[in-house]
Amino acid sequence: MLNHLLTVILLLICTCAYLRAMAPSLLDKNKTGLLGxxxxxxxxxxxxSPYVAVCCVVMALSILFSD
Structure with a gap:
C-alpha cells in the first residue's frame, strides 16, 4: 500500500514540474489554497530534481522486481 502511495506522489511531483516547465502560468496563479x-x-x-530522479528509478526497479 505504501509503495502505491509513493508512486502516486512521485508521479504528481514529476507531472507538476513538467507542466510548470511547459506552461508556468498554469501553476503560478495558484500558489495558495487547495490548488497550491x-x-x-x-x-x-x-x-x-536529482533526488526525485533517483527516487523514480528506485521506485521503477522496485515495481519491476516485486512479487
Whole structure:
C-alpha cells in the first residue's frame, strides 16, 4: 500500500514540474489554497530534481522486481 502511495506522489511531483516547465502560468496563479499543492509539488520537482530522479528509478526497479 505504501509503495502505491509513493508512486502516486512521485508521479504528481514529476507531472507538476513538467507542466510548470511547459506552461508556468498554469501553476503560478495558484500558489495558495487547495490548488497550491500542485505549485508546491512543482517547486519540489524543480529544486530537488536529482533526488526525485533517483527516487523514480528506485521506485521503477522496485515495481519491476516485486512479487
Amino acid at each position: 499543492i500542485f505549485w508546491k509539488c512543482a517547486r519540489i520537482g524543480e529544486r530537488k
